Amino acid sequence: MKLNFKKLGSDKPLVILHGLFGSADNWFSIARELEKSFTLYLVDQRNHGDSPHSDEWSYEVMVEDLKEFLDDEGLDQVYLMGHSMGGKTAMNFAIKYPERVEKLIVADIAPRYYSVHHQKILEGLNALDLKAIKSRKEADDILAQYIPELGIRQFLLKSLSRDSNGFVWKINLPVITKNIEEVGKALEEGGFYDGPALFLAGENSDYIQQSDLDDMQKFFPNYEVEFISDAGHWLHAEQPKAMVEEVLKFLK
Structure with missing residues (x-):
């Protein structure tokens, strides 16, 4: 690759x-x-x-x-x-x-x-409906329900990009979610x-x-x-x- x-x-x-x-x-x-x-x-x-x-x-x-x-x-x-x-x-x-x-x-x-310990982060990221959210502030508000630490949310939202159709993830969220045990x-x-x-x-x-x-x-x-x-x-x-x-x- x-x-x-x-x-x-x-x-x-x-x-x-x-x-x-x-x-x-x-x-x-x-x-x-x-x-x-x-x-x-x-x-x-x-x-x-x-x-x-x-x-x-x-x-x-x-x-x-x-x-x-x-x-x-x-x-x-x-x-x-x-x-x-x-x-x-x-x-x-x-x-x-x-x-x-x-x-x-x-x-x-x-x-x-290392045992899997990113469940709440993955829950929060997967809770974002990228077709529905209109702003990064709206994305942050949803994430805050899962991740209280502002610094962690800001870090994660750096991977949220925007194209002509709206918001998109730079990370491959479905594959990371499915294979999260690989990282440990x-x-x-x-x-x-x-x-x-x-x-x-x-x-x-x-x-x-x-x-x-x-x-x-x-x-x-x-x-x-x-x-x-x-x-x-x-x-x-x-x-x-x-x-x-x-x-x-x-x-x-």
């Missing part, structure tokens, strides 16, 4: 993968801080952003999408960073194609299995990536726990963990300056 992406900056390539319900645009402010040091490739994963939609949606196909993207761009080896779902894609890619990853950064996700899958046993790997964890997030360190060691023997203070799961949005500092320290 040919993925949509944005390219900016110069020097060594750094590929960034967004998380579930997100897009490349979520990382634009971070990229602006990093473009003096790297050539940034902000990639929309399949069924997200402006990349194509498909009934196939798993880490296996997303890894192959990423390989195809690197091949098309002539990128033999890159720095690779992913957040949440994008972090799982990045981990799976690094294990399957370790020679293509010079250094790996994983933002607030561990190699283990653990890394498969047997492989490992022995290049430098940095796990960035939000101090206020429960996505990375002490019990995850054994898994990190098993799959990524050359790993380190840094906690971002006063940050939850969306650490790049909550503490962008601290995240940029950690990324630069690790890659430089």
